[in-house]
Amino acid sequence: MNEYAVPAPHPASAHPARVYNVWLGGKDHYPVDQEAAELAAKANPTIVPSVRANRAFLGRAVRHLAASGVRQFLDIGTGIPAAENTHEVAQRAAPEARVVYVDNDPIVLSHARALLVSDPKGRTDYVQADARDVDAILHEASRTLDLTRPVGLMLVAILQYIQDAEDPWDITHRLLDRLAPGSHLVLSHPAADVTAPEVAESMRIYNERAASHASATPRTQDEVRRFLDGLEILEPGVVTLTRWRPGPSDVLDDTLPMWCAVARKV
Template sequence: MTGTTGTTGPDPLDATGPTGTGIDTSRPHPARMYDWYLGGKDNYPVDEAMGRQMLALEPRVPVMARVNRAFMHRATRWLARNGVRQFLDVGTGIPTEPNLHQVAQQVAPDARVVYCDNDPIVLAHAAALLRSTPEGVTEYLQADVRDPATIVDGARKILDFGRPVALSLIALLHFVSDEDGAHELVGRLLAELPSGSYLVMTHATADFTPEDSAAATEKLKSAGVTLALRSREQFTRFFDGLELVEPGVEVVHKWHPELGEPVPGQDDGVIPGYGAVARKP
């Protein structure tokens, strides 16, 4: 799923103010751009326009979006098959089926899933995220990854923090800068989870396409969107103190490919992003 904390300045709301429910359609938003890349309809001309500019710099962006979704499916399937029954998905993005709860509950009907996002559009579509199996639970929290206390407080009402929880941060942290304390925010969320919990992450990188990535970063910055591309070493830091699941940090589409179907086009060059799953000892 996509990150939705990439806009700088005020939250992306209209003249109703920071507590309103309006949506700012004057500038692009990462969640809506991601939806456009996936072929969705919950985006605006400003999102499509920026999306097309990104395509001119990196034509594989739609493939990258689908590869991230496919990783989420495989990681969720692996976790459910290995006994995890609770999931906290931060930066869930605009619903695209199958969603995390559908993948998890297909393996374990009693799985409990909490989705969390800060985008008003996702809130408008929250009902689509709440179609749980009778045995399981799905709920939605409106909160920002930069406010881990609110996320934890809300999730505790639904999940049992005495049992393992899988914390899912798919394509999110590259929209959070070091100045905003990306590594510290992940650490604060993990600190609340018990032993046996997991961290699931994907993250874009400039390791393979430095010039194009620099151009994309500047283009998004001019539109008010933060893009903090991190190296393999910087990404791996998010897992300090955790036990990486084999094969460890890997290019996204190469992490347990046997658990899902390949994305068309994923092997046409290197997909510039890393993924990993790790257990909290």
């Protein structure tokens, strides 16, 4: 059994994928997830608009990578399928794109069919694994992706669930080390230094109700920038969600407490 495997969902504990599903307006969650999501959002009213802005950032980043010639994506911390999943955005721009999704929640696996609907010219796959298990992820992903060619590594709102003691920076760099030059890291992360009191309180409420493996830690802009060490950070740098290459109709909102960035491996 994988040492990082998560037991079957238990209604006594909230889980990130299911809490996120509540914030996105989905129906695939338990009462404990609903409670955690609602109480956290009450403590920090920016959570729901942040989740939606985070989804929009993912779409803009994937479209940029596809326009830059990236045709492979490794999306870790997939969550329960929603609108505009990575493969939908990527294959709309480049039908031949290949996407591998990774998550450790069995409820996500139960929805994998929705993630595996690929354009006939492309391909999608799903791996049940924990973000900490770098070797397993890359071994399984290599069945679908050619790791000798550039990959878009998607770590979107996932690294907060890996504690400092587990060294999420090392995990990120071990993933990148095995990817080809020209690969990109797409990253977003809850901020500890934007609307800090509200973020701290909402995280406390969530962590009290979450399983021990799924507690969350917000980080500062400098701590988030460490994930990009050794990479070429694309403009506009490490910014709040709506500041990353917004479209003409996008509304800027610097109160949303999440940092994001896209960076290239040279």
